[in-house]
Amino acid sequence: MATSQRRRRVTITDVASHAQVSTTAVSKVIRNAYGVSPAMKDRVQAAIEELGYRPHAAARGMRGRTFTIGVLLPDLRSPFFAEILDGLTEQLGDTEYQAIMIQGGTTHKSERRAIDALADRQVDGILIVAPIAAKTRLEELARDIPTVVLARHERSAVYDTVFADDDAGAQLAVEHLIDLGHRRIAHIAHQDNARARPADLLHVIRAETYKRVMRDHGCGDEIAIATTSYSAEGGLEGARELLSRSPRPTAIFAGADQAAFGALAAVHEAGLSVPADISVIGYDNIRLAALPNIALTSIDQDGVVMGRAAGRLLLDRIEGRTSAVRFAVVPSLVVRRTTAPPSESGQGPASTSAPT
Amino acid sequence: MATSQRRRRVTITDVASHAQVSTTAVSKVIRNAYGVSPAMKDRVQAAIEELGYRPHAAARGMRGRTFTIGVLLPDLRSPFFAEILDGLTEQLGDTEYQAIMIQGGTTHKSERRAIDALADRQVDGILIVAPIAAKTRLEELARDIPTVVLARHERSAVYDTVFADDDAGAQLAVEHLIDLGHRRIAHIAHQDNARARPADLLHVIRAETYKRVMRDHGCGDEIAIATTSYSAEGGLEGARELLSRSPRPTAIFAGADQAAFGALAAVHEAGLSVPADISVIGYDNIRLAALPNIALTSIDQDGVVMGRAAGRLLLDRIEGRTSAVRFAVVPSLVVRRTTAPPSESGQGPASTSAPT
DNA sequence: ATGAAAGCGCTAACAA
DNA sequence: TTGTTAGCGCTTTCAT
Numbered sequence: 001m002a003t004s005q006r007r008r009r010v011t012i013t014d015v016a017s018h019a020q021v022s023t024t025a026v027s028k029v030i031r032n033a034y035g036v037s038p039a040m041k042d043r044v045q046a047a048i049e050e051l052g053y054r055p056h057a058a059a060r061g062m063r064g065r066t067f068t069i070g071v072l073l074p075d076l077r078s079p080f081f082a083e084i085l086d087g088l089t090e091q092l093g094d095t096e097y098q099a100i101m102i103q104g105g106t107t108h109k110s111e112r113r114a115i116d117a118l119a120d121r122q123v124d125g126i127l128i129v130a131p132i133a134a135k136t137r138l139e140e141l142a143r144d145i146p147t148v149v150l151a152r153h154e155r156s157a158v159y160d161t162v163f164a165d166d167d168a169g170a171q172l173a174v175e176h177l178i179d180l181g182h183r184r185i186a187h188i189a190h191q192d193n194a195r196a197r198p199a200d201l202l203h204v205i206r207a208e209t210y211k212r213v214m215r216d217h218g219c220g221d222e223i224a225i226a227t228t229s230y231s232a233e234g235g236l237e238g239a240r241e242l243l244s245r246s247p248r249p250t251a252i253f254a255g256a257d258q259a260a261f262g263a264l265a266a267v268h269e270a271g272l273s274v275p276a277d278i279s280v281i282g283y284d285n286i287r288l289a290a291l292p293n294i295a296l297t298s299i300d301q302d303g304v305v306m307g308r309a310a311g312r313l314l315l316d317r318i319e320g321r322t323s324a325v326r327f328a329v330v331p332s333l334v335v336r337r338t339t340a341p342p343s344e345s346g347q348g349p350a351s352t353s354a355p356t
Numbered sequence: 357m358a359t360s361q362r363r364r365r366v367t368i369t370d371v372a373s374h375a376q377v378s379t380t381a382v383s384k385v386i387r388n389a390y391g392v393s394p395a396m397k398d399r400v401q402a403a404i405e406e407l408g409y410r411p412h413a414a415a416r417g418m419r420g421r422t423f424t425i426g427v428l429l430p431d432l433r434s435p436f437f438a439e440i441l442d443g444l445t446e447q448l449g450d451t452e453y454q455a456i457m458i459q460g461g462t463t464h465k466s467e468r469r470a471i472d473a474l475a476d477r478q479v480d481g482i483l484i485v486a487p488i489a490a491k492t493r494l495e496e497l498a499r500d501i502p503t504v505v506l507a508r509h510e511r512s513a514v515y516d517t518v519f520a521d522d523d524a525g526a527q528l529a530v531e532h533l534i535d536l537g538h539r540r541i542a543h544i545a546h547q548d549n550a551r552a553r554p555a556d557l558l559h560v561i562r563a564e565t566y567k568r569v570m571r572d573h574g575c576g577d578e579i580a581i582a583t584t585s586y587s588a589e590g591g592l593e594g595a596r597e598l599l600s601r602s603p604r605p606t607a608i609f610a611g612a613d614q615a616a617f618g619a620l621a622a623v624h625e626a627g628l629s630v631p632a633d634i635s636v637i638g639y640d641n642i643r644l645a646a647l648p649n650i651a652l653t654s655i656d657q658d659g660v661v662m663g664r665a666a667g668r669l670l671l672d673r674i675e676g677r678t679s680a681v682r683f684a685v686v687p688s689l690v691v692r693r694t695t696a697p698p699s700e701s702g703q704g705p706a707s708t709s710a711p712t
Numbered sequence: 713a714t715g716a717a718a719g720c721g722c723t724a725a726c727a728a
Numbered sequence: 729t730t731g732t733t734a735g736c737g738c739t740t741t742c743a744t
Contacts, residue, residue: 007500011737022715027739035713057476058417059737062720066414068477076441076457082432085459098473101432101457103441117454120413121424121477144363232644261647268649288588288644291617293624367721378731383723391729415721418736 010053019047030055061122069314070118071101072111072128077231078258079286080303081129084150087307088127095315097124108132108195115141125314130202132194146317148310154200155326160313162327164301166202169331170209170253173281173299176333177251178217181341182279185214186224186249188238188259203230206255206283222249230255235262243270243278250278250342257282257289257298264294264338275340285334295337302329366409375403386411417478425670426474427457428467428484433587434614435642436659437485440506443663444483451671453480464488464551471497481670486558488550502673504666510556511682516669518683520657522558525687526565526609529637529655532689533607534573537697538635541570542580542605544594544615559586562611562639578605586611591618599626599634606634606698613638613645613654620650620694631696641690651693658685 012030016023021044028036029044036044047053057066069092073081088099102118104111111133118126123145130151131138141147142159150162177185187210190203198204207225214223224245226238235254242249243266252267254260260282267278274280282289285300309327368386372379377400384392385400392400403409413422425448429437444455458474460467467489474482479501486507487494497503498515506518533541543566546559554560563581570579580601582594591610598605599622608623610616616638623634630636638645641656665683 009500009737012739013737023738024715024717024740025713028714031739033739037713040713054472054476056478056737058414058422058478059720060739061414062418062722062737063739064720066477076432076438077435079433085432089459098458100473100477101459102454103445103457114454116410117456120410121422121456122412122414144365232647236647261644265647265649288617291588291592291621293621365721368723369721379722380724380731380733381729384730387723389723393729396729412721415736416723418721418738419723420736 009056010051011056012053015044015047015051015053018051019043065124065318066122067096067098068121068123069097069099069311070121070123070126071099072104072114072118072126072131073101074104074106074111074130074132076103078256078284079288080284083303084129084307084310087304087309088311089307090304091308091311091315097315099127104128104131106132106192108193112137119145124318127310127314132192132196134195135197135200137195146314148313148317150306150310151202152196152200153202153205154197155324157324160310160317160325160327162306162310162313162329163202164306164329164331166205166331167209169283169299169301170206171213172331172333173253173283174210174213175217176297176335176339177253177279177281178213178219180251180279180339182251183219183342184222184224184247184249185210185219185251185253186226186242186245188235188242188252188254188263189225189227190230190234190255190259191227203255210253224249228259230259232258232262232265235259235264236266237262239263239266240269243267243272248278251339252278252280254280254282257284257286257296260296260298260338261288261294264296274338276343279339279342281339289334289336297336297339298334299331300334301331305329365412366407367412368409371400371403371407371409374407375399421480421674422478423452423454424477424479425453425455425667426477426479426482427455428460428470428474428482428487429457430460430462430467430486430488432459434612434640435644436640439659440485440663440666443660443665444667445663446660447664447667447671453671455483460484460487462488462548464549468493475501480674483666483670488548488552490551491553491556493551502670504669504673506662506666507558508552508556509558509561510553511680513680516666516673516681516683518662518666518669518685519558520662520685520687522561522687523565525639525655525657526562527569528687528689529609529639530566530569531573532653532691532695533609533635533637534569534575536607536635536695538607539575539698540578540580540603540605541566541575541607541609542582542598542601544591544598544608544610544619545581545583546586546590546611546615547583559611566609580605584615586615588614588618588621591615591620592622593618595619595622596625599623599628604634607695608634608636610636610638613640613642613652616652616654616694617644617650620652630694632699635695635698637695645690645692653692653695654690655687656690657687661685 015026102114104114125146147159189207226241228234228238282298285298289296368379371382458470460470481502503515545563582597584590584594638654641654645652
């Protein structure tokens with residue numbers, strides 16, 4: 001029975017009449033455009049203050065900008081995305097721009113719906129993270145709206161890409177294991193239903209690099225891949241499968257830390273121990289990996305830097321840049337306690353160095 | 357040097373002229389409003405299809421709805437939020453509404469900025485998750501925009517609340533430990549800078565309930581709280597502190613699973629083992645808790661159901677409901693392997709039942 | 713430096 | 729049933 005008469009928002013007209021000036025004047029002040037006397041500026045600002053006026057984004061959008069950056073995330077479950085967003089937010093910091101996020105999901109339909117939703121809302125720029133859409137679709141989008149694609153490697157003439165060098169990262173991971181003396185190194189890969197070119201997708205690159213490095217070191221025959229997903233469940237399932245093979249691997253390179261956690265669980269479940277029986281290395285270096293009881297060896301890639309770069313590029317594009325740029329971040333290896341030389345029983349070369 | 361002439365979006369006028377009808381007709385069709393002949397409807401739909409027309413949300417917003425639900429999340433790091441969003445998305449499913457998210461952060465300033473950003477963008481409804489703002493501010497907001505507050509317990513006349521019964525959940529947790537024979541049960545609590553009434557905040561309720569249940573069972577003297585944060589780092593730090601006390605607790609009730617992971621790490625670090633030396637129970641039952649090597653005992657609360665309910669309530673409010681409703685979900689205990697009777701050395705009553 | 717007026721794409725009275 | 733018209737709140741020429 002509440003009679004909550006919804007209040008009308010304060011508009012530019014209210015401010016104008018309150019300050020006894022034209023709406024044009026107010027508009028100029030809020031955009032701090034050229035051609036307003038200090039006196040007028042003061043009056044208007046006082047009125048804005050007094051009335052608590054805030055420009056209506058939709059109305060602004062009809063003529064020009066909405067001051068909104070749309071961020072398309074596949075999901076909210078990867079801690080890595082949180083870092084990207086932190087970087088972006090930092091970069092947008094004191095500009096008028098605001099980031100809004102939307103969940104793209106894992107199907108073409110849902111991702112498309114999300115992209116459309118962003119376009120319908122006239123965002124000034126789009127940061128699209130690890131999309132599964134085909135490049136042609138993204139280019140179509142990018143022709144209409146300034147776009148930055150994060151976590152894919154392709155080269156496009158109409159949008160920018162920000163990514164970590166997954167080839168280098170995966171190489172770091174596999175060679176770390178090889179240096180420790182492992183040869184039977186297995187990999188947990190991610191399955192998706194992307195329409196993008198495989199070589200542009202980070203998980204494909206990680207898997208391909210794994211194979212290449214294995215071959216480069218003469219371990220081509222030991223290649224073993226379980227393709228599940230970059231999630232705890234995926235890692236669990238994938239590692240179970242890998243551990244059931246005979247001979248079983250002495251090390252597992254999981255394409256993502258989440259999957260590595262699942263792998264750790266599978267090893268435990270099999271009654272084996274890490275790193276004595278099996279070494280495990282992840283990718284992403286998420287916070288939980290650093291906990292002393294987990295101490296997961298991982299590949300670090302600076303998500304904050306990537307988010308910041310994406311924000312900068314988006315802003316530049318909005319300001320008018322049309323040439324495309326590619327921004328790559330270099331990953332690094334963080335050695336913790338889930339990797340060690342293989343045990344004597346393994347078929348790798350016997351190693352005498354003890355785990356620290 | 358690319359001359360990417362940004363294409364003009366297809367508008368309702370384009371569709372109208374293409375279909376040789378008025379814009380009103382088109383408008384009616386897209387809203388499937390009353391008063392269009394099947395013939396006209398077909399023609400218009402064909403034109404829409406052909407031109408790939410999509411209504412411009414900002415323009416719609418100027419007259420009425422934007423078909424946008426704004427979701428304010430404190431951050432993206434809690435897996436629990438992902439569930440809420442899943443529920444919401446499911447509920448919004450085949451409506452025209454789209455959820456957009458915005459990060460509120462942990463300061464009043466950032467949260468306020470985020471709320472304003474949503475209001476500026478004329479969202480039709482707001483789902484605000486675990487805000488720190490004072491009730492009066494939220495009510496002010498709710499008077500302008502249909503609002504549902506999730507994860508706070510207050511009773512408001514102008515907005516709806518969706519929450520889990522944290523009192524019941526915390527009681528479940530503490531009594532589980534007491535039933536196992538523990539008496540020196542410590543708690544890891546969360547510190548924030550909220551302006552809300554303490555009794556409305558879930559972490560305060562969990563802490564208060566912990567104290568109450570301890571007293572109810574004659575363990576009032578054993579109350580020990582470390583107030584850090586509901587994060588892995590917070591749990592680590594909090595548990596370190598608790599474990600350094602003498603006599604040390606035989607069990608730790610962490611207010612959130614993330615903190616419980618940190619606690620697990622601290623126990624490990626101290627050279628103790630779970631659950632032999634220390635039992636640990638979390639809260640939220642996030643996915644990682646179920647991994648066999650973690651097997652964290654926790655309190656489950658159905659985030660998906662909460663998100664779904666929030667969506668339903670928001671839709672109802674948008675349709676005109678003005679009376680307020682409170683929706684509470686009942687949590688349940690999920691016993692795994694991080695809790696067991698205290699060891700003999702403890703000061704609790706000796707227990708003969710062995711951990712399973 | 714200031715303001716009048718047109719118009720962005722849409723919806724909602726109202727007329728026909 | 730259909731179309732005409734008047735805005736929604738803002739920005740942007742273009743006069744003054």
